[in-house]
Amino acid sequence: MFQSAAKTLSVATTTAATLTRGTSFSIRRYCQKTPATLRVSEAVSGAKLGANVKVQGWVRSVRPQKANLFLHVNDGSSLQSLQVVASSELDDPLLTLGSAVEVTGTLRKSPRQRQPFELEADRIHVVGDCDPVDFPFKIKERHSLEYIRQFPHLRCRTNAFSSLLRIRSEATTAVHSYFKENGFVQIHTPVITSNDCEGAGELFQVEPSSPNNEEGEKFFSVPAFLTVSGQLHLEVMSGAFSRVYTFGPTFRAENSQSRRHLAEFYMVEAEVSFTQSLEDLTKVMEDMFRSATEHVLAHCAEDVDLFHKHVTPGHRDTVDAMLKNRFPVLTYSEAIDILNQSSQKFAFPTDWGCDLQTEHEKHLVKHCGNIPVFVTDYPYDLKPFYARDNLDHPEHTAAAVDLLVPGVGELCGGSLREERLDLLKARLGEAGLEDTYSWYLDLRRFGSVPHGGFGMGFERFLQCILGVDNIKDVIAFPRFSHSCPL
Ligand code: 4AD
Numbered sequence: 001m002f003q004s005a006a007k008t009l010s011v012a013t014t015t016a017a018t019l020t021r022g023t024s025f026s027i028r029r030y031c032q033k034t035p036a037t038l039r040v041s042e043a044v045s046g047a048k049l050g051a052n053v054k055v056q057g058w059v060r061s062v063r064p065q066k067a068n069l070f071l072h073v074n075d076g077s078s079l080q081s082l083q084v085v086a087s088s089e090l091d092d093p094l095l096t097l098g099s100a101v102e103v104t105g106t107l108r109k110s111p112r113q114r115q116p117f118e119l120e121a122d123r124i125h126v127v128g129d130c131d132p133v134d135f136p137f138k139i140k141e142r143h144s145l146e147y148i149r150q151f152p153h154l155r156c157r158t159n160a161f162s163s164l165l166r167i168r169s170e171a172t173t174a175v176h177s178y179f180k181e182n183g184f185v186q187i188h189t190p191v192i193t194s195n196d197c198e199g200a201g202e203l204f205q206v207e208p209s210s211p212n213n214e215e216g217e218k219f220f221s222v223p224a225f226l227t228v229s230g231q232l233h234l235e236v237m238s239g240a241f242s243r244v245y246t247f248g249p250t251f252r253a254e255n256s257q258s259r260r261h262l263a264e265f266y267m268v269e270a271e272v273s274f275t276q277s278l279e280d281l282t283k284v285m286e287d288m289f290r291s292a293t294e295h296v297l298a299h300c301a302e303d304v305d306l307f308h309k310h311v312t313p314g315h316r317d318t319v320d321a322m323l324k325n326r327f328p329v330l331t332y333s334e335a336i337d338i339l340n341q342s343s344q345k346f347a348f349p350t351d352w353g354c355d356l357q358t359e360h361e362k363h364l365v366k367h368c369g370n371i372p373v374f375v376t377d378y379p380y381d382l383k384p385f386y387a388r389d390n391l392d393h394p395e396h397t398a399a400a401v402d403l404l405v406p407g408v409g410e411l412c413g414g415s416l417r418e419e420r421l422d423l424l425k426a427r428l429g430e431a432g433l434e435d436t437y438s439w440y441l442d443l444r445r446f447g448s449v450p451h452g453g454f455g456m457g458f459e460r461f462l463q464c465i466l467g468v469d470n471i472k473d474v475i476a477f478p479r480f481s482h483s484c485p486l
Helices: 040-044 145-149 159-181 231-237 279-299 301-311 315-324 332-341 358-367 421-430 438-445 458-466
Strands: 008-010 014-017 026-028 036-038 052-064 068-074 082-087 100-109 117-128 243-251 264-273 329-331 373-379 397-405 409-416 451-457
Touching: 036 040, 040 052, 040 082, 040 117, 052 082, 052 117, 068 100, 068 117, 082 100, 145 159, 159 243, 159 279, 159 301, 159 458, 231 243, 231 264, 231 438, 231 451, 264 279, 264 458, 279 301, 279 315, 279 373, 279 397, 279 409, 279 451, 279 458, 301 315, 301 458, 315 458, 329 332, 332 358, 332 373, 358 373, 358 397, 358 409, 397 451, 409 458, 421 438, 451 458
Parallel strands: 036 052, 082 117, 329 373
Antiparallel strands: 008 117, 014 026, 052 068, 052 100, 068 082, 100 117, 243 264, 264 451, 373 397, 397 409, 409 451
16 A cells, blocks of 8 residues: 655555655555554553554654654643654654654653653654744743744744643633532623623724625614623623623723733633622632632643743742632721831822722732732722622722732622612712613612622633733733734
């Protein structure tokens, strides 16, 4: 049987083999069994030891020696690459860092200490070559996150970024598992919406790229936007489901170049009905944080280690401290006192009534021993219309809570929702929003219950557990003002 594989190099098990570079082909025994295709993660753990197998992936290193050629091949399934050992007859100039290959051979125990198993190749097929001069990554160099960020279309080929993407994928599973195990129903809240939940005016408007009729009539008849939060849609559901959550893309037209803001980010949001106090929410926030972090540490140990050892050395201690201690709770008023008693000079004011800025949040976290801290009961006027009025507090506050974490500042924001029709109506009326939110008022008319919820920025969660300084390094394709490549 002839294989018309261009750029195939092969030895052994063939009745004849022509090893002409680039265009060679092999003649294999007619009755030979097709080798099983193994993922690199399976091969490096010794699955199918002694069997003839095929592995497909991208070359992460090439080391030609006198008699042998050593390659490392990775297919994204694990941080570890598979060591391939081949006769130097199989060497080829097309085998370079970044080239795509298909290797067939026998999986065996490795005599070398660094990896227990290796593939003894009898055939290497270069599926796609890669010019090593133009390729922006170099063998043996540990490129910084800043450097690889310049290549959003190629950075998944580096160890650090492929680790990040596996961690992100596993953290997604962890979040869903937490909610499933705790009886929450997932709701797919819409990406296109007609409300500005946060009232901050950071909306991207959605319109067809070309008018759909000559009169220029709006597609949705009303102004429509990309969602800034799924909260109000979750609140609809919390009139029938006592525990719901959503996890999806969220958009904010924030003209910010900061290390913790994106124009498109992922938010995890939960809504709980029949709440009695903010503690019902802080418990879910803390439990979810712990459960997702522990899941990631357990299921992505090697990938997380790469970050904690090489990218953000020393950060593991911070993570361990976060998991060891219960999260303290401060009221906003106590937080203001702490800031005012500090010897640190802040750029932003710290008077009662001021919004907490990142510098304040980071100070409060340090003050509490560099572990996550809840701040509750913010000034009423700082919070959106839906936040519940703490009528019994001497100062005018709302039952709102933020979770502040090391290195990042605000990770979660949440509140009890104003379930009392008269109070909600009055607040919406003051803002001239009573008609816009007539459906929201209906929720309070028909079987309203005390309820509340929160949102957690998923990228900020990853920053927090990995110690990554810039939010653009924890998302595959970061979008921010003046930047939307690809
Ligand atoms: O505090 P926020 O604005 O709260 C809400 O949107 C509520 N409606 C959520 C709810 O109660 N269901 O946003 C929640 C979290 C923030 O704490 C932050 O972690 C993250 O979302 N976040 C951002 N992350 C990245 N880039 C941005 N531009 C972000 N804006 C908010």
